Amino acid sequence: MSTQFRKHSNTNTQQRPKQPRRQHPGRNNGPTKLEIIPLGGFSEVGRNSVAIRCEDEIVILDLGLMMDRYIEYTDSDDLVEISGRKLIEIGAAPDVNILGKEKKNVVGILLTHAHLDHIGAVPYLANRFDCDIHATPFTTELVRRMYEDERRHPRGRLVAHDVNDRFVLTDKIQAEFISVTHSTPQTVMILIHTPYGKVLYCNDFKLDNNPTLGPKPNYARLRELAGTVDYLILDTLYAEHPIKTPSEKIAEEMLKDVLLGTQSKGAKIIITTFSSHIARLRAIVNVAKMMKRKPVFLGRSLRKYVEAAQDVGIADFSDVEIVGYGNKVKPYLKRIKNPERYLFVATGNQGEPKATLARIVNQRLLPLTDNDIVIFSCKMIPVPVTIENRKRLENELQAQHVRIFTDIHVSGHGAREDHRDLLNTLKPKHIIPTHAEMKGLGAFKELALEVGYKPEQIRIVRNGERVRVK
Ligand SMILES: [Zn+2]
Structure with missing residues (x-):
């Protein structure tokens, strides 16, 4: 769409783009069918976690720790005896209390990869929910060992799914693990399929076309999904860096x-x-x-x-x-x-x-x-x-x-040019940038506008700020 046309359409009330739906008492569009509930890692770096609610069923994606707060408190980089309640109180774990009474509706915990800022809070918090934990084989094995170290037992089963598997959680919710590259093996994006739309959780990722272990990102699937994802929740840690992260x-x-x-x-x-x-x-x-x-x-x-x-x-x-x-x-x-x-x-x-x-x-x-x-x-x-x-x-x-x-290293996080390629391939309808502080989120927003998104399609949110999808 050209700038000129956009200008024109904005001044014409009949063609003005729809405003994002908000729940105003008395004039909403009926009950929310599908929503995103940020639990941790939104407008901050660490303790990554988000809940997706489809009617009366919820899935939680990732349950990570905020490592610096965790280390400061425990004086250790290893997992030690400490309660989930204390971890939430010091801001080292996702605030799952946001879910309140809805916590009984959680039907699955799904994990993207084996980093502690994505799975570290599992042994402390997962047992608050009566459900299974799903991850790729490597991540599952790590979670099993974490429970063992903590001398705790998961309440539900640990279920391993191969990368690129799609599986049924309930009649309404299916999940798909889409292979992507990062700095630990078998990292996946998690695509949540529901009757009311699709949410893709891509946190963390890089686009490495010469990975030294494991497959390249599943570009074929991303191309297939072009234009169909309602919300993309995206790792934007390095959105400020005007590069493509090296392989x-x-x-x-x-x-x-x-x-x-x-x-x-x-x-x-x-x-x-x-x-x-x-x-x-x-x-x-x-x-x-x-x-x-x-x-x-x-x-x-x-x-x-x-x-x-x-x-x-x-x-x-x-x-x-x-x-x-x-x-x-x-x-x-x-x-x-x-x-x-x-x-x-x-x-x-x-x-x-x-x-x-x-x-x-x-x-x-x-x-x-x-x-x-x-x-x-x-x-x-x-x-x-x-x-x-x-x-x-x-x-x-x-x-x-x-x-x-020092720094004999390349990052596992995509930067600005990776974000551009991902947006151009996937063409999600809306984006929620995450895994960054305000400066990084702002840099991402600028890029998304440059790619052709409208401001209302990019939602910068904080933990607890629910986003209605449908
Ligand atoms: Zn990671």
Whole structure:
């Protein structure tokens, strides 16, 4: 539509576009049949969760933690004993109380991927609902292990569905897992089919056309859905970045560049990255082999994610030695005679004081000296607690004269040009940007307007602010 035509139609009352429906007492359009209920992560970053209500049935998509608030409160990046009520109170978990009496109507909890800001609150909150938990095999396996760690049991069943499966939840609601790329395996967009319309939840995502593990995004299905999705709920974390997020293939090359292209002979090398980033971990192991070094993974969460990946058959780490218990790391490193023949991967990429990397450095579990190497294959999450932790760790590394390489990484979140491609392919009727603060949401809105959307088609909402679809 040309600008001129749009201008004209806006001044003509008969052709004026319909205003979004609101529920005014006395003049609404009947009872709401389908609505979106934001529970967490809207106009903020973290504790992702949204409920979709179709008449008297509700599905919850994701139940994540706000990791910085969680870590600040628990002083740990691992899951610890704490009540769901307390987590909600400190704003570390989605506010499921928003559902009030409707909580008995929840017919399923569906999870997009295995990151804690999407599934971390499951062991604390899912048992408030009498329903099953649905996810891809890798995510399901992680959730099972989280319950085990917490010595809790899910009230309903944990049900695994393959990527690109469509399944029936009730007579009215069906769900479809659409394969997409991100920084952990088997990430999906969740499409909710109802008699009153379709809602697509795409949180998180990137459009990686050269993924190093798993399939490309399911573009064919997105093209099929063009113009049919009533609401797209979209991860807009990097909407401000005017780029296309580079492929994971690039991160692999960056790792090779640093590891094979610097003078590392005789040096001790430690790499830290996200434990859930199975593709990255596999790339590190492959480079270790090129360097004729023995790969060793140190830390509990590395063991958890790697074993889950092996159990569901998406990656093989049988060529890696894993020291998965915190108290085993010290004696293991003590026994090693030639540490320069190893490549160590340790947990604690955000400088968490209790994680393996900080312990190795601060307690000199592996004495580091001039020319030894520490690589951060990650991005620092820019929140005060992390900035402080990383600063302390890097200062200590510098005091030990260690060579530090940071940001050997590409993101798992799409940026502005990925958003543009997604909108042009899918052509959703309305969009709710999420997983960002106001600045990012505003940047996304600008892009959507540029693509041709009207302001009323883009809904920026906060937690608890219900959006009527039909
Ligand atoms: Zn994620």
